[in-house]
Amino acid sequence: MIGVLVVAHGDLGKTLLESIAIIAGEVQQADAIGLHHGDSPETFRAGIKEAVESLDTGEGVMVLVDFFGGTPGNEALKCLPRENMKVLSGVNMAMLLEVVVNRAFMSDLEALSQLALNSGKSSIQDLNEVYKKMMEKAGN
Numbered sequence: 001m002i003g004v005l006v007v008a009h010g011d012l013g014k015t016l017l018e019s020i021a022i023i024a025g026e027v028q029q030a031d032a033i034g035l036h037h038g039d040s041p042e043t044f045r046a047g048i049k050e051a052v053e054s055l056d057t058g059e060g061v062m063v064l065v066d067f068f069g070g071t072p073g074n075e076a077l078k079c080l081p082r083e084n085m086k087v088l089s090g091v092n093m094a095m096l097l098e099v100v101v102n103r104a105f106m107s108d109l110e111a112l113s114q115l116a117l118n119s120g121k122s123s124i125q126d127l128n129e130v131y132k133k134m135m136e137k138a139g140n
Helices: 012-024 041-055 071-077 093-102 109-122 127-138
Strands: 003-009 030-035 061-065 085-089
Touching: 003 012, 003 041, 003 071, 003 093, 012 030, 012 093, 030 041, 030 071, 041 061, 041 071, 061 071, 061 093, 061 109, 071 085, 085 109, 093 109
Parallel strands: 003 030, 003 061, 061 085
Antiparallel strands: none
């Protein structure tokens, strides 16, 4: 199974995994690394490398970072190139859920990453606009 590592500021990654567990049950072969005040980039990067190594059982590891350009993403980027490691930015619940659920049926890291990107992007909506369209469709 493809491993999952969430790399983010603070405890965001840990909290995302805990939240996904409410929906999908206990999340296996996954971990989170959080950057906290005072952490050195070198130590943080070493933690990422160690987690990736422990999560990779042969099918690779999906690394999901909080946002592009931040220290967690930059340090994950410095771990590349590494075979069977895909790094995506902008992690959200929809993206993470897609990865956690579908990796049980998929061993293609690239295909899973595309699924994750599509799900993450499509889940970002202006709900006021969604509501307005629903009301228009209902004739209200």
